[in-house]
Amino acid sequence: MKPSESMTELLRAKIAASPRAAIPFRDYMNLCLYHETYGYYSRESVKVGKDGDFYTSVSIGTIMGEVLGSYFIRLAEELAESDSRVAIVEWGGGTGRLAALVLDTIARLHPELYARLDYTLIEISAYHRELQRQSLVGHARVRVMAEEEWTRAEKAAGGGSVSIIFSNELLDAFPVYRVERKDGDLYEWHVGWNEGERRFEERLLPLAPGSPAAVYMEEEGIAVREGQVIEVNPAASDWIRRAGDAIRIGALVTIDYGDVAEELYAAHRMRGTLMCYRRHRAADEPFDYPGEQDMTAHVNFTACIRAGEAAGFAEWSLRTQKRFLLEEGALELLVPHDGTDPFSAEARRNRAVRQLLISDQMSELFKVLVQTKKR
Known part of the structure; x- marks a missing residue:
């Protein structure tokens, strides 16, 4: 049986076991x-x-990793004593490519910091944990683990290090609730099985007072227009709070698709932001290819900032990725050359810088939220 067929059977069993013959979209x-x-x-x-389903900023040369490595050096110098240990924690590190670029950059630019650095990757997927271990075999003091292991280790260690926790395209893949206003009433999307058409489909059920989606919308003051569909992502705020609880002194750096609430729930976004990616094709059909396509929704950075303040972060900044890259030295990574070979190392490097800054609006759609706790 193909993986997609196994996933379909699993979902159908969950739906059949539900009293309402439907499960929440989340x-x-x-x-x-x-x-x-x-x-x-x-x-x-x-x-x-x-060879995959989508590109990320880490896929484009080495620029993102080099800029982040340099930025983490600056954060460490601002937040840590000159001889104290520094912990960098990357959440959802994929293949480990970004971690390797960050560590290579720190080792090259600041070997003294590299020598007192602990680097941890938190990863839910056993498959990706193994890829990360393979990618980082040349670096000392690197751990790869699940969140529960890391939490236990942090409690045992007493949290003495200055911590920099960061993620790149993590929160946009957290499961979301979908809410729609129809004929004046609010409904939560559920998923049922259409036996005649042999496919999954949305089922609108009344939004229950006190449900996670309803509580989130009330806390964030979100209004839904008639006919509008929105995504609700309490898991992102919960993650910010958990990360904040783990940081005594340090920073939380969140890089992701998203915007402030005013933009996310504006009148021109009547069908929400949910998108699916498969073989480099984007679509808004979440019921196609279950388990075989990526699914994302834009992050509500207003909610993330509020969650960070509740977790004790005293300062924050929100920039587009383009502005972050420019202000943190991306243009300094351009290299002068007068060769004519478009495939030379210099030409490829300069092309990567330009692509990150101006191509496909990626650097405008992505935001970089930095939340800090200082002494």
Whole structure:
């Protein structure tokens, strides 16, 4: 049986077991992405790059890793004593490519900091944990583990290090609730099975007072227009709070698709932001290819900032990725050359800088939220 067929059977069984013959969209998305056997991120398949389903900023040369490595050096110098240990924690590190670039950059530019650095990757997928271990075999003091292991280790260690926790395209893949206003009433999307058409489909059920989606919308003051569909992502705020609880002194750096609430829930976004990616094709059909396509929704950075303040972060900044790259030295990574070979190392490097800054609006759609706790 193909993985997609196994996922379909799993979902159909969940739906059949439900008293309403439907499961919340959030549960459907969670199973499609994170089921331990059939979920998209658990499958042993290439997901990023030309042989995968989508590109990320890390796919474009080495620039993103070099800029982040330099930025983490500056953060460490601002937040840590000159001889204290520094912990960098990357959440959802994929293949480990970004971690390797960051560590290579720190080792090259600041070997003294590199010598007192602990680097941890938190990863839910056993498949990706193994890829990360292989990518980072040349670096000392690197750990790869699940969140529960890391939490236990941090409690045992007493949290003495200055910590920099960061993620790149993590929160946009957290499972979301979908809410729609129809004929004046609010409904939560559920997923049912259409036996006649042999496919999954949305089922609108009244939004229950006190449900996670309803509570989130009330806390964030979100209004839904008639006919509008929105995504609700309490898991992102919960993650910010958990990360904040783990940081005594340090920074939380969140890089992701998203915007402030005013933009995300504006009148021109009547069908929400949910998108699916498969073989470099984008679509808004979450019921196609269950378990075989990536699914994302834009991050509400207003909610992330509010969650960070509740977790004790005293300062924050929100920039577009383009502005972050420019202000943190991306243009300094351009190299002068007068060769005519477009495939030379210099030409490829300069092309990567330009692509990150101006191509496909990626650097405008992505935001970089930095939240800090100081002494």
